[in-house]
Structures are given as structure tokens and as C-alpha cells.
Amino acid sequence: MTSLTFHGGVGEIGGNKILLEDGGKRIWLDFGMSFKQSGLYFDEFLQPKKYNGVVDFLEMGLLPPLPDMAGFYRQDYLSHADMPTSPDAAYDGVFLSHAHADHANYIHFLRSDIPIHASEVTKRILASTEDTSSSGFKEFLNFKETFTLRPKKTGEGMMKPKSEETKVARDFRALAPGERVVIGDLTVEAMAVNHSIPGALGFLVHTPQGVIAYTGDLRFHGYGGDLTRGFVARAATAKPLALICEGTRLDETESFTEQDVQERVAKVVNQTKNLVIANYPWKDIERLRSFYEVARASGRKLALSLKQAYLMKQLEGTDAAAPTLGDGNIVIYIDRKNWGLINKPHYPQNIVEQEYSAWARDFLSYPNRVTCDDIHRHQSDFIVRIDFFDLVDLINIRPDEGSCYIRSVTEPFDDEGEIELVRVENWLKHFGLYPYEQIHASGHASGPEIKRLIEEINPKLVFPVHTEHPELFVAPPGTMVEIPQVGKSYRL
Known part of the structure; x- marks a missing residue:
């Protein structure tokens, strides 16, 4: 039975x-x-x-x-x-x-x-x-x-x-x-x-x-x-x-699609003269592809977090259909850690590497790596992913007027999520990124x-x-x- x-x-x-x-x-x-x-x-x-x-x-x-x-x-x-x-x-x-x-x-x-x-x-x-x-x-x-x-x-x-x-x-x-x-x-x-x-x-x-x-x-x-x-x-x-x-x-009866996401993101990006900041789930490769296609079509580069870059490296050779790290439209954003030495050239490389977990260190020497200084100086060149736990990076990136924030994650479903969103909005208001664009399609x-x-x-x-x-x-x-x-x- x-x-x-x-x-x-x-x-x-x-x-x-x-x-x-x-x-x-x-x-x-x-x-x-x-x-x-x-x-x-x-x-x-x-x-x-x-x-x-x-x-x-x-x-x-x-x-x-x-x-x-x-x-x-x-x-x-x-x-x-x-x-x-x-x-x-x-x-x-x-x-x-x-x-x-x-x-x-x-x-x-x-x-x-x-x-x-x-x-x-x-x-x-x-x-x-x-x-x-x-x-x-x-x-x-x-x-x-x-x-x-x-x-x-x-x-x-x-x-x-x-x-x-x-x-x-x-x-x-x-x-x-x-x-x-x-x-x-x-x-x-x-x-x-x-x-x-x-x-x-x-x-x-x-x-x-x-x-x-x-x-x-x-x-x-x-x-x-x-x-x-x-x-x-x-x-x-x-x-x-x-x-x-x-x-x-x-x-729910409506079905906003991934193609709809890509089209709406493209419209927002094409209307933005400076930096585009986005938050989307780090494991969602289809959403990453949508932002990648928009970046490629608009002449920008998609800046991945270290965690995303590591995932992309792990997925090489599979049927996940993810862009490769060597793609000319992809850069790896190396955020600052501990002493913030990644953009301090006078420190020895071995000391800089100690700031990062072992899994992340290889990316420090990638030719397509960028830092907060690179993004700050060339804001119209990038779409950079900044999630909730990386919002403090905005202090170093300092988005110029004419930048935008695209929130491409699900709406809050509990009280903690509502509180977190209020905190996100406070950051966005401080840096002139409010109101933001909510563009998401369900899984x-x-x-x-x-x-x-x-x-x-x-x-x-x-x-x-x-x-x-x-x-x-x-x-x-x-x-x-x-x-x-x-x-x-x-x-x-």
C-alpha cells in the first residue's frame, strides 16, 4: 500500500x-x-x-x-x-x-x-x-x-x-x-x-x-x-x-512575465542618465539574464556581486544558461571589507586578500573586476546589484543625481519584511533614489x-x-x- x-x-x-x-x-x-x-x-x-x-x-x-x-x-x-x-x-x-x-x-x-x-x-x-x-x-x-x-x-x-x-x-x-x-x-x-x-x-x-x-x-x-x-x-x-x-x-489572476520584466527594466534604464542600482534574487539566473540583456542593449555593463560571481563560476558547463564571467558585458563588483583595502594600492596583495573569504579571493585578480571608485567615476556605464545587506555600499559609490533604483524582488509578505522595506526606503531617500521602480515577476x-x-x-x-x-x-x-x-x- x-x-x-x-x-x-x-x-x-x-x-x-x-x-x-x-x-x-x-x-x-x-x-x-x-x-x-x-x-x-x-x-x-x-x-x-x-x-x-x-x-x-x-x-x-x-x-x-x-x-x-x-x-x-x-x-x-x-x-x-x-x-x-x-x-x-x-x-x-x-x-x-x-x-x-x-x-x-x-x-x-x-x-x-x-x-x-x-x-x-x-x-x-x-x-x-x-x-x-x-x-x-x-x-x-x-x-x-x-x-x-x-x-x-x-x-x-x-x-x-x-x-x-x-x-x-x-x-x-x-x-x-x-x-x-x-x-x-x-x-x-x-x-x-x-x-x-x-x-x-x-x-x-x-x-x-x-x-x-x-x-x-x-x-x-x-x-x-x-x-x-x-x-x-x-x-x-x-x-x-x-x-x-x-x-x-x-x-492571483495576473501573470506578469519575465519578458515583461525585461521590457520595463529596459525602459527605465534607457531613461536613466547615471547609475542604475538593482536588487534581484542572487540565485535567480533568469532575472540576471534579463538585467544582462538590458545592460548589453543599452551599452552598460552588469556588475555582479562576489557571491553571484562565485555562483556563475559554479554553474559553468551546466544547462543553467547563465552568462559567463568572461563576457564583455559582465564585471565583478569587489566590495570593501574590514579595513577597506581593495582600493588602497599601497597595501601588499596578500594583506588585501586576507580581507576576503577563501572562495572570493580568485576574483580579486580578474581583469573585469571593479570597485566602488570605478562605479562612482563612471556611473552611466553600469547596472550594479545592491541587495539589502549591501546598502551601506551606497556611501562609497555615492550615486549622482539622475540615478535610479530598481527593486526586482517580491513584495513583503510579513511584518519583518515591511520593516525591512521601510529601512530600504530610508536609504533610497537619503541618496535621492526615491521613489524607486518595483519591477518583478513571480516564480x-x-x-x-x-x-x-x-x-x-x-x-x-x-x-x-x-x-x-x-x-x-x-x-x-x-x-x-x-x-x-x-x-x-x-x-x-
Whole structure:
């Protein structure tokens, strides 16, 4: 008997953690962070304690309290918390739809011997996130055993090993679109879809009872909109027993497209005589491409942050369709750190390099690097990405009159987001960049598009996930909608 248990993504946007069981085999569809649940108890400065391992997350409902946690969660965390451990994994794999935090972040807490299946692009994005993140709980590809000691080289006493000494590569398995993975009587078929991050997948899980389709997150517009249409067509031919369907924008009818973004950005840029400052998601390669195309057409150069440059380097040779770092229309913005030595030529190079993390140092010698001084002197030559945490760079860049700010991220969805936006607007007012341009397109299908998707796939049963409005799901004749409950198992 095949069953589904929803441990996240229920009545909220994100946090998907869906357990599929059949014939003694157990796999997960995503294992993401719930921003809603996390926001009830934690914020940037109030964080779970690492010494508690999984305890804080279990206590506050962020991780599911499974009956066989010893075979699922990290053994180092469990052991340090005096919880039972096990030599064997109790689950057969996790299938990640994409690399957004609300679908992937909590694989950090899993045993290193549980296979993680995702696209090659998702794997590289997670690697880039792991390498560049300054916050904890981001061990996606490399598991670093904690709470261990090793003998000192002198043979007298013990010491904590360096994190690199305890690093173990997770069992991460790259999936190509169309590839199938067989686990017992289950066959998981990966299909590419389009989303606001490259490498996104939907899944068709072939079970003895029938096919279960999982959309992950998807949209029909963008440079890869045909991928989503291909997934829908393939799912329809599979005649699924059940469809696990996202509904982020189920209550919205409009669909502003990526092409609309590019056209509106182009109009604003063409009307701006000095610097164009933009904020867009650093992992959204399609949005980056939109700004890149506008920069190229307008005779400007797109200035990438160090983190973006590192991601672009990681994605070279993949199907992410990202511009290359050697492109003549791309420059790398080296922001100032610590002592601010990047534009102080009288300091030795080795001292300057010490200001930057190891992953960033190679870019300091790239021929297409620029600093705040370069951008200040040649403002009409650039579109530069400045996100919330880099707003202080405006003090050094000092945008001239006739500059503009384009905000190309989603509108705030909670009180903290509203407060953050007010702070952004204060900065923009101070530097004469207010009012700004809000130009954004969602990574999710609209309500009418989801309705057509369900009608075309025509499943017998629909489980709404990743939505605050599951009651708005309307099924065509012959299809039943089952609104899932957290922790409840559904036999199919």
C-alpha cells in the first residue's frame, strides 16, 4: 500500500516535507525550511543553538518528530543530545525539486548516508550556498561531524579537530531530466520545470497503486516556460492517481512575465542618465539574464556581486544558461571589507586578500573586476546589484543625481519584511533614489494557470501544498481535492 504523509508545506508557502512510503521503502519529496514556523520563534539574532543539534528544531516544530529519528537525523547531533542513534539509515532517499531554502535547507540535519537526488544545477547551487554562507546549518553537500575530539599530535590529551578534518561528502546523486531512479517497487521520474531558480524539477513517482505527480514549484513564463508545459504534458500521459500541487498564487489572476520584466527594466534604464542600482534574487539566473540583456542593449555593463560571481563560476558547463564571467558585458563588483583595502594600492596583495573569504579571493585578480571608485567615476556605464545587506555600499559609490533604483524582488509578505522595506526606503531617500521602480515577476503559476494544469493532468486526487489558500483549489469533474493535515498519512 502506498501512503503519503505531509510534514510540511501544509497551509503555508514553503516548508515542503512530504514522505512517500510503499512496500517498506520510504522516500521524501523535498525537505525544506518553514519560514512561517521558524518566524514564530526565531529571527536573525535569536537562533537555535548548535549544541542542541536537532533538539531546538524538534521542540519548536521545525523538524518532524519521527518514530525512527535514529535512522534519519544526524548521528552526531543525536548522540550529543543523548538521543538514540542507529548504524543504519531508515529512509531510502530525498528527492529535491530545487535549491530554494523552503524546499532544501533542512537536509543539513539528515544522516550523511541517506541519498539526496537533485539536478546537477541544484547540486551546484547548494554547493555555492554552502561555501558562501556566513550562517550555520548549511551543510548540504559536505557533512562535517560535530562534537568529536581527536588526540593531540603529542599524544597527550585531546583537542577539537578542524572542521575540514571531519568533512564527509554526502551521498548526493545528480539527476538528469527524464532520468528514472528505481527504489524497490518505486520508480521516480525526474522532469524539468521552470521556476525562479535554475535546475528545478517536478517528479512522477510510479508506484504499484499508480503514479503520484509532484509539481515542486513552477511557472509557465520565463526563458524555460516550455519545460513546465512539457512536465504537464508528460504527467497527463501518466494518468496519475494523485497530484501534489503547489498553489502559491492560487488567489492571483495576473501573470506578469519575465519578458515583461525585461521590457520595463529596459525602459527605465534607457531613461536613466547615471547609475542604475538593482536588487534581484542572487540565485535567480533568469532575472540576471534579463538585467544582462538590458545592460548589453543599452551599452552598460552588469556588475555582479562576489557571491553571484562565485555562483556563475559554479554553474559553468551546466544547462543553467547563465552568462559567463568572461563576457564583455559582465564585471565583478569587489566590495570593501574590514579595513577597506581593495582600493588602497599601497597595501601588499596578500594583506588585501586576507580581507576576503577563501572562495572570493580568485576574483580579486580578474581583469573585469571593479570597485566602488570605478562605479562612482563612471556611473552611466553600469547596472550594479545592491541587495539589502549591501546598502551601506551606497556611501562609497555615492550615486549622482539622475540615478535610479530598481527593486526586482517580491513584495513583503510579513511584518519583518515591511520593516525591512521601510529601512530600504530610508536609504533610497537619503541618496535621492526615491521613489524607486518595483519591477518583478513571480516564480509561481497564477490561479487560472494552476486550474488549467489540474484539468490537463486530470488526476483522480489533488493534494494542495505550498499555499495559504488550499480551499481555493477547484477540481474538474472526476477529480477530488484532499486538503492535507500535518502529520496525517493518506493511503492511496
